[in-house]
Amino acid sequence: MKKNIAYFGEIEINSPQETTEGKVTIDNHQIELDLNFYDGVPEHDWVAEYESYIKDLKQHKTNVEAAIRSDYEDGGDVKEYVDFHLEELDASTLDKVLAGTDASKSKEERLLSVLKLTRIGFYPGDEDYAVWDYTIGREITDLLVVVNTDSTGKINYVTWEN
Template sequence: MTIKHFEEIDLNNLSDYYSKEIKLNGNTVNVDLNFDSATLTESDVNNLNNVFNLLQDLLKNSLTWIQQDLRTGVDVQEYINFHLEDFFEEEPEEILVGTDKSLSNQDRFLQTLHVSRIGIYPSTKDNYVVMDYMTNEDLSNYILVINVKSDLNLNYITIES
């Protein structure tokens, strides 16, 4: 039994951290596995493989959660406002380059977001999958973080730098 994308891992002698770049939607994403124990059960491996098999769906869901939080929450709005009103107020085109100019700047900014990292924490039920979304890394180091529970439903969204 092996973990998809991480076939080389010895399931009976784990390190606490593994990292690998994988292709998702034509983009390279850094995926890391974070372990609290030295071994995995068959159930743990099956759960991890299920996450890897559902990553495309999870990414789609995360974009839906971002849109929902934009309408009803505060974190996505704060993240966008920070960039468009505080950081790039005088030159928004610098961060909006390559987006659809017929849309609002807020919607254009959402088009700049991409997943830069996916962290998986098999021993943590509340933050089982953590997806880091960023805009242009050369212009901002702020991250919109999507925290997903082990049932692959949204736990919460937050901002980090």
């Protein structure tokens, strides 16, 4: 049975492809989406679960970004990500990354402010239902700040990875 899934188009819901790609625009930024079924199709109604999550996408984004800020302020993985890039990037690259940020703030705060959402991966049936990827620029680094949420949008954890 095929069904039209928001941001992904028409999908065979009982036997979807392992990965289906889509796009959404949030706050004038285009975000890549992917729907992943590596472990097969879950037995519960994954379409309803997805639709419930996606209808609150902007609120989830607000919560994810609050978790990133909180993790940074608590000296967690986001602080490590920021510190790592301040140490590793050469001065000219860092100047390019920080261009247009508030020069009255610390370099750490400025680097944190340029983190942008680039991708949300959905994994129906998994505990880490949605994976939110943030970067200071894919042309600058392969490393990402990653936030995982459950299917209700509750934050599972914040980390950084490549």
